[in-house]
Each structure stands twice: as structure tokens, then as C-alpha cells.
Amino acid sequence: MNIWETENLTKHFTVRRGLLKQHRQIVRALEGVSLQQKAGETLGLVGESGCGKSTFGRTLMGLYPKTSGRLIVAGQEIQGKADQQHVLNHIQMVFQDPYASLNPRMTVRQSLLEPLTVRMAMGRALSEGDKRAKVEAVLEQVGLTKAQGERYPHEFSGGQRQRIGIGRALISEPQCIICDEPISALDVSIQVQIVSLLERLQAEQGISYVFISHDLNMVRYVSQRIAVMYLGSIVEEGPTKAVYETPLHPYTQALISLNAPLAPHMTIGPVLTGEVPSPLMTVSGCPFASRCPEKMPECEEDKPPLVVRGQQKVACWRR
Structure with a gap:
């Protein structure tokens, strides 16, 4: 239990x-x-x-x-x-x-x-x-x-x-x-x-x-396990090793890339642009859409559910 x-x-x-x-x-x-x-x-x-x-x-x-x-x-x-x-x-x-x-x-x-x-x-x-x-x-x-x-x-x-x-x-x-x-x-x-x-x-x-x-x-x-939050929602969850070595969500990938100087096997990815939307705003689609480098039209229309992908769970329409 x-x-x-x-x-x-x-x-x-x-x-x-x-x-x-x-x-x-x-x-x-x-x-x-x-x-x-x-x-x-x-x-x-x-x-x-x-x-x-x-x-x-x-x-x-x-x-x-x-x-x-x-x-x-x-x-x-x-x-x-x-x-x-x-x-x-x-x-x-x-x-x-x-x-x-x-x-x-x-x-x-x-x-x-x-x-x-x-x-x-x-x-x-x-x-x-x-x-x-x-x-x-x-x-x-x-x-x-x-x-x-x-x-x-x-x-x-x-x-x-x-x-x-x-x-x-x-x-x-x-x-x-x-x-x-x-x-x-x-x-x-x-x-x-x-x-x-x-x-x-x-x-x-x-x-x-x-x-x-x-x-x-x-x-x-x-x-042993990690949950990644963005604007009040879980965008990725899974065993620590899996999340760090094979991050699925673009936001998780960006966060882990920032640790490249302390993890030499990682490459520095694109730096996040823009700011976190205000929690006062009503976001109809994906909460990360305004900053996502892989954004699609549907990302601004519907919020993706947190679904199982192997050992991990991810909330992303592209994953």
C-alpha cells in the first residue's frame, strides 16, 4: 500500500x-x-x-x-x-x-x-x-x-x-x-x-x-524516483536513472542540459527562452507550449495527459 x-x-x-x-x-x-x-x-x-x-x-x-x-x-x-x-x-x-x-x-x-x-x-x-x-x-x-x-x-x-x-x-x-x-x-x-x-x-x-x-x-x-513540475502540473515522472539518462519531455531535457558542466557525458542543449507564464493566466493547452522548441498547433489547444512510456510517464503530444 x-x-x-x-x-x-x-x-x-x-x-x-x-x-x-x-x-x-x-x-x-x-x-x-x-x-x-x-x-x-x-x-x-x-x-x-x-x-x-x-x-x-x-x-x-x-x-x-x-x-x-x-x-x-x-x-x-x-x-x-x-x-x-x-x-x-x-x-x-x-x-x-x-x-x-x-x-x-x-x-x-x-x-x-x-x-x-x-x-x-x-x-x-x-x-x-x-x-x-x-x-x-x-x-x-x-x-x-x-x-x-x-x-x-x-x-x-x-x-x-x-x-x-x-x-x-x-x-x-x-x-x-x-x-x-x-x-x-x-x-x-x-x-x-x-x-x-x-x-x-x-x-x-x-x-x-x-x-x-x-x-x-x-x-x-x-x-530513487523523480517528478518534474511545470506551472502546477507534472510533465514527467519516472525512475531517477531513466529520467536523467533518457529524458522525454522538452522541459526535462532543458533542465538536465543545464547540469552539463557537472555531468560531462551530457551535451548542452538549447537554452530555454521566454518566461514561465503567470499562474493567474488560464492555460488551455500544454503549460509548456509558450517556451517549447517543438511546439505544434495542437499543443496550444489541449493539455496533454500524463501517459506511460516505458518506465516513465510524460505529458507531451510528441511523445
Whole structure:
């Protein structure tokens, strides 16, 4: 059974514009996303800034209510706020900014205890001794000491704060952790340490990750499967090796070509021209049509479905 799956998941935001904010417009952040995840798997979610990666993670987590479609977590369909605790029991999240996601007035120990306190409120009580032992075990797992648990977030480096964020997600014993750009704000040497920590935890505990990033080389290293997003839609999905070695969608090909300096066997393809269309616009055809070098007339008329092509899935009329 999949840990979670989505079927045609859509998320729209309403914004007000004009001098008196009288004009309402719809931001189409997610447009019919269908994905799923298996136990112990790392799913890489890639694409340019503004493509909907983080919105998908936050909608999956329940931070944003879905607009339409289905979201199923551990066999239960998520309908609304009443199901939020079920989501939190199975999915947790590590955010991009490790400092902003921590309460500066709480010690590390207090931040780690908070999810356990919520469990007690939901009828899953733990004794004080059990909670203390659990916090100390998690501190050790993420490479921090018992004494560091008494310190505040501002006393730590960026890498240490991210370890705290990972520990706070880990202490709830989730099946899946959503990592939203977890290393982009860190130095390169620290990035390697955090990725190594995530890999070790996965090997020891069988945790699944949704690894959201714009760094395709890092995603290639950590992921078993990759989904490529563009303007709120999945344009390609498949095993990491297949997607990188034989990308099918023109957008995926362009993204991977940008990594040619770090992957000498690849040739540099044509640079993408134009800009990503605004999510305020209604796109009737392929979302990539305005920038695609292989565009055909039908590409501007109908949106291509995501279809199976060998090991991969691709949304392109030419494929």
C-alpha cells in the first residue's frame, strides 16, 4: 500500500487586486497532480521556482486545504481539518529556513516535546520518563548532545538548526518526511552532512522522503524516483536513472542540459527562452507550449495527459 497518493489534486488561491482590492483573481498553483509514494522511497520533486513544488508539499501536509481532487494518506481519504491529525501521524515536514521554523522562545528540548504533547492531547499518552528518553534518543540520532537540548535556536548554526528541524519531524515517528528545500540555505559542506544524516535515518528506520529542490544534481543523488513540475502540473515522472539518462519531455531535457558542466557525458542543449507564464493566466493547452522548441498547433489547444512510456510517464503530444 502506498503511504500517500493524490488523484487530480488541485490547489487555487484567491487574490484581490486593484486600488480598493475589489478585483478577485485565481492563482492556479496546482492543476491536477496525481502522484504516490511507496515505503522507504525518496521521491524528488524538481522544477523552476514558482512551479508549485512547495505548494504541493504543503497541501499534502495539510497546511493548505485542497481545492479539489483526492488526497489519501495511509489508506484514509483526507477531507478536511478533521483528518489533520491522521496526516500528522504519518507525514511530517522539514522546512527550508531552519530558524524561522523554530520558536525562538523555546529550548530545543521544548520544541521536540511539543509533538509528543499533542499526542497526549489526542489520547496517545506517554509518561514523563518516556518523553524524556525519546527526546534524548532523537537528539542523539540527529547528532546533537543532551546538553544542547537546553539551548535556544539562536545559539546554533544553520546546519545544527536543520538537524533540530529533522529531529522535530522524526520524533513523531512518521512514515514520510517532506523536505522542502532543506539544504538550499546551507553551505556546501554542511549540505553534505545533512544529506548524509537523512540517508542514514532512512536506512535505519525505513522513512520515505519527498525531497523538494531546484538542485537537480542533489536530487539525482538522493532520489530513487523523480517528478518534474511545470506551472502546477507534472510533465514527467519516472525512475531517477531513466529520467536523467533518457529524458522525454522538452522541459526535462532543458533542465538536465543545464547540469552539463557537472555531468560531462551530457551535451548542452538549447537554452530555454521566454518566461514561465503567470499562474493567474488560464492555460488551455500544454503549460509548456509558450517556451517549447517543438511546439505544434495542437499543443496550444489541449493539455496533454500524463501517459506511460516505458518506465516513465510524460505529458507531451510528441511523445
